[in-house]
Amino acid sequence: xxxxxxxxxxxxxxxxxxxxxxxxxxxxxxxxxxxxxxxxxxxxxxxxxxxxxxxxxxxxxxxxxxxxxxxxxxxxxxxxxxxxxxxxxxxxxxxxxxxxxxxxxxxxxxxxxxxxxxxxxxxxxxxxxxxxxxxxxxxxxxxxxxxxxxxxxxxxxxxxxxxxxxxxxxxxxxxxxxxxxxxxxxxxxxxxxxxxxxxxxxxxxxxxxxxxxxxxxxxxxxxxxxxxxxxxxxxxxxxxxxxxxxxxxxxxxxxxxxxxxxxxxxxxxxxxxxxxxxxxxxxxxxxxxxxxxxxxxxxxxxxxxxxxxxxxxxxxxxxxxxxxxxxxxxxxxxxxxxxxxxxxxxxxxxxxxxxxxxxxxxxxxxxxxxxxxxxxxxxxxxxxxxxxxxxxxxxxxxxxxxxxxxxxxxxxxxxxxxxxxxxxxxx
Numbered sequence: 466x467x468x469x470x471x472x473x474x475x476x477x478x479x480x481x482x483x484x485x486x487x488x489x490x491x492x493x494x495x496x497x498x499x500x501x502x503x504x505x506x507x508x509x510x511x512x513x514x515x516x517x518x519x520x521x522x523x524x525x526x527x528x529x530x531x532x533x534x535x536x537x538x539x540x541x542x543x544x545x546x547x548x549x550x551x552x553x554x555x556x557x558x559x560x561x562x563x564x565x566x567x568x569x570x571x572x573x574x575x576x577x578x579x580x581x582x583x584x585x586x587x588x589x590x591x592x593x594x595x596x597x598x599x600x601x602x603x604x605x606x607x608x609x610x611x612x613x614x615x616x617x618x619x620x621x622x623x624x625x626x627x628x629x630x631x632x633x634x635x636x637x638x639x640x641x642x643x644x645x646x647x648x649x650x651x652x653x654x655x656x657x658x659x660x661x662x663x664x665x666x667x668x669x670x671x672x673x674x675x676x677x678x679x680x681x682x683x684x685x686x687x688x689x690x691x692x693x694x695x696x697x698x699x700x701x702x703x704x705x706x707x708x709x710x711x712x713x714x715x716x717x718x719x720x721x722x723x724x725x726x727x728x729x730x731x732x733x734x735x736x737x738x739x740x741x742x743x744x745x746x747x748x749x750x751x752x753x754x755x756x757x758x759x760x761x762x763x764x765x766x767x768x769x770x771x772x773x774x775x776x777x778x779x780x781x782x783x784x785x786x787x788x789x790x791x792x793x794x795x796x797x798x799x800x801x802x803x804x805x806x807x808x809x810x811x812x813x814x815x816x817x818x819x820x821x822x823x824x825x826x827x828x829x830x831x832x833x834x835x836x837x838x839x840x841x842x843x844x845x846x847x848x849x850x851x852x853x854x855x856x857x858x859x860x861x862x863x864x865x866x867x868x869x870x871x872x873x874x875x876x877x878x879x880x881x882x883x884x885x886x887x888x889x890x891x892x
Contacts, residue, residue, distance in 0.1 A: 467875035470708065471692065474874060475682045477704045478694045482589040482677040484524035484547035484725045485604045487700055491707055491723065492518060495528050498711050509748060514716065519745065523591060523602070524548070524725035525735035527745055528710060532718040539762035541885045542720045542850070543710065544840050545702040545769065546727030546737070549695070550574030550863045552581065552637060554588070554674040558651055560638055566649050567638040568612065570676065574728030577864040578631040581676075584865060585610035586639055590674035592655055594666035603664060605655065610679045612639035639676060678865050690791060690871055697859055697867040699727070702768040705874050709881035719885045727769075727840050737840035743847060757849070764813065764889050765852045766881065767805060767841030770869070771795035771828045773858030786829040788858035790870035793824030794877040797839075797854040805841035805852035814853055817883045823876055826858070 481487035495518045496502065503509055503519040511517065514533035520526040524547055529540070555569040572578070589606040614637060619625050631637065652669040659666055682694030692701075703723045710721050726736035733739055750756035771794075774787030788795045796811050797804040818825040830836040845852035857873040 467872065470875050470878060471684065471871055473708070474692070474701065474704050475684070475694065478682045478696060478700055481696065481700055482587070482606055483591070483604070483673075483675060485591045485673070486589065486606065487547045487703060488520055488524055488526045488723070489604060491526055491528075491703065492520065494707060494711065500528060505744075511749060521741050522725065522735040523604070525723060525741055527720065527722045527742060528707070529720040529745075529749075530710075530716075530718060531749075533716050539759050539764075539889055540718045540720045541887065541889060542722070542763060542765035543706040543881060543885070544722045544724070544737075544765055544767045544844055545706050546699045546725065546731075546840055547703060547723050548574070548725050548728050549698060549700070550576035550728055551675040551677065552576070552639075554590075554651070554672070554676070556671070559649060561649065564643050566641045566643065568641060568651065570633075570637050570639065572633045572637070573675065575863050577861070578633070578637070579629075580861075580865040581637065582614050582616045584613065585679040586612040586614070586676045587679050588612070588674050589677055590672060592659065592669055592672045592674075594656070594659065594664075594669045596664075596666045600670070601666065603659065605658065605674075607658065612641050612676060614639045680866070684871055685868075686871075692869045692871050692874070693866060695866055697869050698770045698862050699768075699856075701770065701869060701874055702856060705878045706768055706881060709878050709885060712878070713882050713885045715886040717886060722844075724840055731840060731843055737843040738847070742844065746848070760848050760850055762889065763850055764810065764884075765841070765844060765850050766814070766884060767839050767844065767852055767854045768856055768877070768881070769797075769839040769841075769854065770856040770859040770862060770867075771797055772862060773860055773870075775860055781831065781834070783829055783831050786827055788826040788828050790858050790860070790868075791872040792858075792870075793818075793826050794855050794873060794880060795826045795828045795858050797828050797856060799830065799836045801836070802842055803836040803838040804854035805839075805845040806854050807851075810851050810853035813887075813889075814855065814880070814884065817887060818880060821879065821883055823880050825880075828858075 500516040500518045515531045518528040552570040553573045558568040560567040587607045655669045685693045724737045726733045731737040774782045841852045841854040860868040
């Protein structure tokens with residue numbers, strides 16, 4: 466079963482080079498499972514026992530199950546994020562230098578930049594075009610190598626292996642080709658691609674495009690112990706949460722939110738600091754007092770990858786909190802509340818792990834190092850919601866290619882399934 470799960474995860478990662486593609490793929494799985502799509506601009510008729518999803522901006526999505534009866538007046542919630550650090554294309558990107566067509570790029574999120582060099586890169590994202598006087602949006606994926614960022618030869622930079630830094634403005638523009646003529650205009654290139662796909666448009670007006678590595682995800686290691694892929698942070702969590710939601714058939718009230726823009730602070734309409742989740746809950750529970758009682762009884766698990774202890778850099782971890790790959794999911798804790806975990810929420814998940822004999826680890830940053838964060842503290846603060854931060858241990862987080870254990874996602878899926886079906890009244 467874990468093998469089937471992992472191959473499903475690999476297919477999802479390959480088919481989701483951007484948050485727009487990830488949300489589209491999530492929508493397709495939800496539709497196939499009988500979930501009904503909702504439109505925020507329209508009135509909703511929510512039925513007991515109904516299953517629904519709603520998206521915002523095409524890059525964030527919420528799926529939820531309403532209980533068949535009001536025997537369970539709370540939600541078991543899961544949260545993750547759809548975005549990953551990457552290189553985004555600027556609005557006027559074309560650069561002709563030495564006869565080469567290049568594109569200006571902007572770094573999105575806290576990307577590890579050196580691994581972007583010497584990779585076969587493609588373009589994907591959302592395009593907004595005018596067609597017969599109307600605006601249309603389409604998601605686009607060129608699906609083949611069209612760009613590369615060549616390294617400077619070591620003969621021209623003898624200090625490259627010792628002190629080479631990356632200037633995002635001057636070092637990162639990728640090369641697309643030479644002497645392309647009319648095709649040197651990116652919008653024209655996009656229009657031609659859309660035409661090849663059967664979409665005749667009058668003009669491409671704007672886009673949200675990023676570069677991505679064409680190398681497909683893979684199981685690696687002598688015994689396929691590892692998953693090597695782009696965007697493990699955090700599409701691995703999105704897929705695992707979705708799979709656990711679809712696998713549970715208890716009829717309990719459950720909710721999954723996958724927000725965009727976590728990597729840049731979440732302060733957008735579709736980010737965790739926006740009102741996407743709150744506005745949905747207000748529509749489901751228009752009575753303020755009833756909604757507040759529901760939230761007080763609910764629990765969220767924020768699922769985002771954790772730092773596994775790297776064998777070459779073990780000193781970057783607290784000696785007592787170095788999670789190992791393939792030793793189970795990781796509870797993430799921070800005294801300064803960069804993670805939302807507290808002793809109550811961690812005990813809840815520890816009890817479930819013990820009950821079902823699932824391995825579990827803990828992660829705390831070294832006391833002399835800064836700590837990252839997740840959508841967990843943001844959502845907890847906005848909703849007054851008991852929250853836990855958890856994730857699978859990972860190497861090379863925020864690189865163009867990351868590494869996780871192949872056993873951990875399946876263990877996490879089982880743990881989340883048990884959480885979704887658990888009786889939270891006792892906590």
